[in-house]
Amino acid sequence: MKYDYDVIILGSGPAGFSCAMQSSKFDKKALIVEANEQDFGGNWINTGTVPSKALRETARIIQRFKKQFSELEHEKTYKRHQMADLHFYKQQIQESKIRKVETDFDKNEVDTIRGHGKLKSDHEVVITTHEGEEKTLSAEFILISTGSRPVQPKEFHIDHDKVLDWNSVLKLNHIPHQLVIIGGGVNAVEYATTFSNLGCRVSLLNPRDNFLPFLDHEIKEEFKSILKKEKVEVLTSVYDIDVQENSLRNTTEVKYKLNNDHEEGRTHVLETEHVLFLSGKIPNTDTIGLSKAGVETDEKNYIVVDDNYKTNVDNIYAAGDVIGYPALASASFSEGRLASCRMFGIDALDVPPEIPFAIYSIPEISNIGLTEEDANEMGLNVTVGRAYYRNITQGHISNQDDGMLKLVFSTETLKILGIHIIGERASDLIHLGQAVMSLGGDIRYFINHVLNYPTYSEAYRTAALNGINRVYKAGVKYKKILKHQNKED
Numbered sequence: 001m002k003y004d005y006d007v008i009i010l011g012s013g014p015a016g017f018s019c020a021m022q023s024s025k026f027d028k029k030a031l032i033v034e035a036n037e038q039d040f041g042g043n044w045i046n047t048g049t050v051p052s053k054a055l056r057e058t059a060r061i062i063q064r065f066k067k068q069f070s071e072l073e074h075e076k077t078y079k080r081h082q083m084a085d086l087h088f089y090k091q092q093i094q095e096s097k098i099r100k101v102e103t104d105f106d107k108n109e110v111d112t113i114r115g116h117g118k119l120k121s122d123h124e125v126v127i128t129t130h131e132g133e134e135k136t137l138s139a140e141f142i143l144i145s146t147g148s149r150p151v152q153p154k155e156f157h158i159d160h161d162k163v164l165d166w167n168s169v170l171k172l173n174h175i176p177h178q179l180v181i182i183g184g185g186v187n188a189v190e191y192a193t194t195f196s197n198l199g200c201r202v203s204l205l206n207p208r209d210n211f212l213p214f215l216d217h218e219i220k221e222e223f224k225s226i227l228k229k230e231k232v233e234v235l236t237s238v239y240d241i242d243v244q245e246n247s248l249r250n251t252t253e254v255k256y257k258l259n260n261d262h263e264e265g266r267t268h269v270l271e272t273e274h275v276l277f278l279s280g281k282i283p284n285t286d287t288i289g290l291s292k293a294g295v296e297t298d299e300k301n302y303i304v305v306d307d308n309y310k311t312n313v314d315n316i317y318a319a320g321d322v323i324g325y326p327a328l329a330s331a332s333f334s335e336g337r338l339a340s341c342r343m344f345g346i347d348a349l350d351v352p353p354e355i356p357f358a359i360y361s362i363p364e365i366s367n368i369g370l371t372e373e374d375a376n377e378m379g380l381n382v383t384v385g386r387a388y389y390r391n392i393t394q395g396h397i398s399n400q401d402d403g404m405l406k407l408v409f410s411t412e413t414l415k416i417l418g419i420h421i422i423g424e425r426a427s428d429l430i431h432l433g434q435a436v437m438s439l440g441g442d443i444r445y446f447i448n449h450v451l452n453y454p455t456y457s458e459a460y461r462t463a464a465l466n467g468i469n470r471v472y473k474a475g476v477k478y479k480k481i482l483k484h485q486n487k488e489d
């Protein structure tokens with residue numbers, strides 16, 4: 001049967017974008033259907049990854065300047081800096097990314113069409129344009145990469161003025177004096193430190209009974225003490241949250257209860273200028289005609305796929321936020337590319353199970369592999385090596401001395417099992433360790449190789465030496481450590 005396209009892709013976020021680019025490299029005819037009337041790029045460029053990180057970068061620049069040149073220390077950021085300037089910085093980055101996506105599509109002869117795409121059958125998509133016109137196109141393969149949207153609270157209303165979500169926070173026209181963030185996940189923590197570094201008083205109301213549970217305990221403690229220094233108030237086990245306008249006092253009131261309160265059931269009230277609700281996301285799978293093609297979803301409406309990103313329908317694939325965990329731009333790029341490889345029968349390596357995670361708080365946090373607690377629970381014989389930014393020359397030079405790098409490695413083989421970093425450049429720094437780890441290297445790599453100096457990478461060398469010292473102190477002779485290496489090499 002002759003189709004209009006080799007592949008039709010619903011959505012131009014990282015999953016859709018990378019599938020289109022990869023397919024075009026295989027000389028396949030690809031069509032991107034994008035519901036957003038103006039811009040390609042989805043949450044990746046328009047509302048999530050890129051703008052939130054660009055805004056964070058402005059806060060980081062201001063924070064560094066304030067820390068370095070303390071004349072500003074006593075002056076509130078919101079008095080000195082205009083939100084419009086911060087938006088301008090962010091906007092320029094977004095515009096250049098969108099232009100780049102457009103040129104990449106053009107150069108690689110990927111066709112695009114604006115409108116809401118919906119499955120009509122397993123090989124057909126009906127596209128409704130913003131003018132209401134309908135067009136049906138067919139393809140041998142279809143990729144669903146329609147992303148996700150913010151969860152809406154049941155108890156109160158997001159008015160996008162006083163009460164914001166991840167979309168409307170990007171339209172704030174001033175730096176607020178106070179902000180209450182509801183949510184305890186990565187985005188909540190990122191926005192908390194962005195705004196606190198802009199001089200805003202931030203309270204984080206976390207409905208869960210734990211805080212970033214996947215972090216190594218030492219990294220978490222370090223982060224908590226940084227948040228305390230930054231005067232970010234973190235409350236966990238918060239429930240019965242309600243948000244109301246108090247027009248008499250011209251303020252927004254957040255009422256809540258605490259599970260671990262010594263006065264059980266007591267209602268607390270916080271007055272704030274704005275509320276930012278960041279409590280998760282839901283996949284955009286409800287209006288795309290999945291049932292027409294018989295595509296299966298799970299109980300949370302995520303599309304069920306196999307290891308090849310294939311749904312239960314042979315020629316329909318799905319990638320990115322619509323398939324759930326890890327629901328990151330980083331992973332979506334790989335998933336979209338791999339889906340294309342699998343459609344067209346090109347051999348490609350799977351995404352390794354160990355992927356790095358980053359929290360773009362100020363400072364950053366990044367990790368890969370096992371935490372010390374995980375390893376202990378698994379009964380592994382591990383040793384840790386630590387390096388503190390205050391002892392790293394680059395930390396001094398950049399005046400960024402909050403932070404640490406921790407290596408978790410096998411005491412017997414010295415192989416790296418986990419890396420945990422908090423501090424400046426953590427999300428970049430993790431990749432050096434990731435490469436050594438995935439190539440089966442051990443901590444001696446950082447001692448035996450010359451690393452540029454001064455750099456934050458020095459933390460790897462210091463942590464490796466610290467780790468080897470621990471192995472040595474535990475009774476293994478240095479000579480043996482080296483001998484072991486010679487034997488292996």
Ligand SMILES: Cc1cc2nc3c(=O)[nH]c(=O)nc-3n(C[C@H](O)[C@H](O)[C@H](O)COP(=O)(O)OP(=O)(O)OC[C@H]3O[C@@H](n4cnc5c(N)ncnc54)[C@H](O)[C@@H]3O)c2cc1C
Pocket residue numbers: 010011012013014015016033034035036040041042043044045047048049050052053115116117118145146147148166187284287288319320321322327328329330331332360
């Ligand atoms: C505040 C925030 C910060 C984040 N920070 C990071 C980060 O630092 N690092 C990271 O890796 N990830 C981050 N993420 C997550 C990341 O943005 C998403 O995981 C990623 O964008 C998902 O990619 P996707 O391709 O699945 O979907 P999206 O990027 O959401 O793109 C989906 C596209 O599909 C379109 N669409 C929807 N329905 C249809 C339809 N019916 N027809 C046609 N088109 C349709 C949408 O308009 C959209 O353009 C962040 C997310 C948020 C909200």
